[in-house]
Amino acid sequence: MDVTRLCSELVKIRSENPPGYTDEVISYLQEICSGIGVDTKVVSQGRKSNLLSKDIQNHFLLCGHVDVVPALDDGWINPPYSGFIDETCVYGRGSTDMKGGVAALLSALAEVIDRGIDPPVDLAFVCDEEGNGDFGMEYLVQKRLLRPKACLIAEPTPELSPVIGEKGVLRLHITFTGDAGHASLHPVLGNSAIVQACSFLEYCENIHSRRWLDDPLVREVIENTTQSLSALLSITQEQSTAILSRVSYNPGIISGGERMNVIAQKCLLDLDMRLPWGCDVDSLIRDIQTHLSDTQVDVMDVAKPTLSRPGMLCDLVCAGILAVHGKKAKPGVTQAASDARHLREIGAEVVNYGPGDLSRLHAVNECVPIHMLEHCKDVYMHVLSHIPSP
Structure with missing residues (x-):
């Protein structure tokens, strides 16, 4: 499965929120899952749709949201839903946030299955992350349709810094x-x-x-994050610390x-x-x-602010980053919110890690670098190949 092409095809399927209609992109993803031998079911409310594994094990969840923020045509070099590919990037609304991550997750899963590995994972591709959340992850958790022990969410992050907490x-x-x-x-x-x-x-x-007041782990992960945040926003590390700690x-x-x-x-x-x-x-x-x-x-x-103390999942992701990049990962945090908070509320260990150009997040000419798609796919393959049995 070509992760670049899959990302492009997902970008082409419009799923702006509002209105948050994800039925078309979920139908496409269900076909992809069926093609690799993964049985799924659709949970819908009108045209808002979520895709879940048919038989939920609630051990290890792979997750991504498929709704995107709206985009006007003005200012885009290529139309925002073109899924245009050049030698370096896939362009379009949602390429970074976070259809690129969804493509990398599915491509990794397809490849490990093709190699004869049957990882004990569930899938959840959800709507309403960019909206008020009334039928996305929060709903699925409240209705007890999902109760995982660990969850990897393919939100865009720095390449060497999986995110284990958010304000x-x-x-x-x-x-x-x-x-x-x-x-x-x-x-x-x-x-x-x-x-x-x-x-x-x-x-x-x-x-x-x-x-x-904080604790040593909070101070450590904030310190780990300040350098990448400073570089991304072109600000001082003191300003980065203020963003994360105030x-x-x-x-x-x-x-x-x-x-x-x-x-x-x-x-x-x-x-x-x-x-x-x-x-x-x-x-x-x-x-x-x-x-x-x-x-x-x-x-x-x-x-409330949330934080997953590093456990099995964080160790797996960090080991995958080391294997792919040859550099030690440093878990960090983010000032933004994601679906991770709903899962942490029920005690799940949650790590956000995925591909994307964070400087283009929600911006005109949003894109995801191809090398990030490929590297994240490789990290995910390492994780999927080493998940312990329930």
Whole structure:
């Protein structure tokens, strides 16, 4: 199975989220699985579809999401769903996040099966990772359709740094209420909802400056990650450490005011916060609610930071990286969220490791280098060839 060609074909099958329709790409993947002798079943809700192994063993799970973020045609050298291949890369939306990883997983599985190895693994290719998660991995875990002991997710990562943890998420919808009045009176008089929102964002900077308790493993994996993150974002290692070890906040959507010449009576803020290890989510929410005692604060989404302490799976992936690259792997963490958190909540050891150009993640001209597809396939083959029996 040609991993490059498979990646290209997957990119060509559109699965933007929203709307999150994955039925066509899941149907294609089911044909691929059938062709290599792997029986699967489809779990669907309308056109949102997930593909699972027919007889789940719940020992070792191979996983990837098949929905992608939308893409406009503007600015792309090749159309975003062309799956164009040149001598170095496969181009298109989802090539890095994460149809390239799905292609590498299936190509590796096909090759080890062709060599006579029958690895004790389940498959899960899911929808809704890029959306609100209402019918993807979170649903499958809640309905007890998946309860693996270990899970390898083919999310894009640095080549020498499998990811074993991710920051938490807190998303708030905040309604600030002021007193309408004539604009000429402000700021001497008046209570502007917009000014309240701006004042709260200054308080968020105070939250960002806080230090949180951690443990030696957290310090180690953050240190392992800072170098690759610094190179990726062209920032200092101190800035990388701040991204990973402090609460980050982003006022993603803010709207307010009725007219330019009226003191704003209402302002709405949608805030995305990413929470480091050691941050107590409940205490942080209480702090914010106390600070905004006269303001409506609605929690839209919350997930605690997660970390899988290195075990059997991490050891296998690191051994595969050493075998393929000839260099020692250093497990790391990420500031972003993935489906790993839902599996860690039920006690599974989860490692994210996959191919991709992280500088093009969700960006115009997204692509995945061919050598990364091939190297990850080889790492996966090493893992699949050494999984212990249940």
